[in-house]
Each structure stands twice: as C-alpha cells, then as structure tokens.
Amino acid sequence: MLKLYGSTTSPYVRRLRIWLANTEHEFVNLQIFVEQDRHLLATKNPTMKIPMLEDGTDETAQIIFDSRIIYRYLTDKFDDPLLSWEQENQLTIIDSANDSLVQMFILSNSDIQADEDKLFFKLQKERVNAVLVHLNQMVVNQQFTSWNYPAICLYCLIDWIEFRNLHNMQGLTNLLAFHDDNSQRIEVTATDPRKN
Numbered sequence: 001m002l003k004l005y006g007s008t009t010s011p012y013v014r015r016l017r018i019w020l021a022n023t024e025h026e027f028v029n030l031q032i033f034v035e036q037d038r039h040l041l042a043t044k045n046p047t048m049k050i051p052m053l054e055d056g057t058d059e060t061a062q063i064i065f066d067s068r069i070i071y072r073y074l075t076d077k078f079d080d081p082l083l084s085w086e087q088e089n090q091l092t093i094i095d096s097a098n099d100s101l102v103q104m105f106i107l108s109n110s111d112i113q114a115d116e117d118k119l120f121f122k123l124q125k126e127r128v129n130a131v132l133v134h135l136n137q138m139v140v141n142q143q144f145t146s147w148n149y150p151a152i153c154l155y156c157l158i159d160w161i162e163f164r165n166l167h168n169m170q171g172l173t174n175l176l177a178f179h180d181d182n183s184q185r186i187e188v189t190a191t192d193p194r195k196n
Helices: 011-019 035-044 067-077 085-109 119-140 149-164 173-182 186-190
Strands: 002-006 025-029 052-055 062-065
Touching (some): 002 011, 062 067, 085 119, 149 173
C-alpha cells in the first residue's frame, strides 16, 4: 500500500495528492514543526522534508523523497508515460518559483524580514517575478491545456501563492484564468488547504 507523508498546506504534497486522487493510498498528514511528527519524519527521511512516499509495509518498503522523484517512481510503478523534455522543463520552471517562495515563506515565519537590499531576497524575488511572467506567457501559448502533472503543479503553485498571499498576481491574468478554470475539479477541491 502506498503511503504519502506530507501536510495539507504544502504545494509539493498537494500536487501528488491530486495526481493520486484515483489511486488507492494512505495520506499521513504531518505537522512538520511539531516535535512528534518531526521525529516520525526524521526516522524515515534524513532530509526531513515533505513529501515522502512509502511503498510497502515491512522492512523492504521502498521510501522515496522529493515530489519530482516520487512522481517518477509512480510513473514507473504504474507504467504511465514519462514526461517529455518540454514537460520536464515546465516542471523546472514551476519548481524554481515554488522553491524561492517556500524559502522566503520559511524565513518570514522565522521573523526574518525580506530586505530588498540583501542578495538572497533580491535573487529570490527576481526569480519569482521572471518565472511568473514566463508561466503567464506559457499559458497564453497553450502549454497547459491538458490536466497533466505539469498543469497540476502549476495549479498548486498559483493556489499556494494565493492561499499564503505570497506575491501580487496583478497583471498575470492568464495564470489567474488558468487557476479559475481548474479550481472546481473534484480532486482540487478535495485537497484545498483552506478546508483541511
């Protein structure tokens, strides 16, 4: 039995929960900043990051780290087609904005103010701005018309930005329209962090 460890608010976990919507699995909701759940995570995952997938229940269980690697593992396990190189690049673009926003979110929750003059924050904000403009154009170019894994990842990124109020999306009308067009999917509403 597949067991997905994560939190209801993580965009990286949510993309896998949506992808697995029609696959039998158990979701283990961790509060990763609570000691007991952090200990559980540390016993299975030296990176202490979510998501994490456990396939099997005995000492031979396969444990997989990182959403991208988990997706690849599931693709192999269920004989799904591999992502094309274009789709791999789409994921890299999406993940670069997601990674920057996660780092800034964690720093903000640690009471470290995003100082525009500091190199770290300057680079992260520059990356997020450039990536979101690029993704907006990719939507215009109809690169996310199918509800496939890259589209799910894009949806989770936009929704997490909106949920956490992490970035001003004004002017990114195509990304917002893409978000609105997919917001009522059953697997999307079932994994909405606002409701969990």
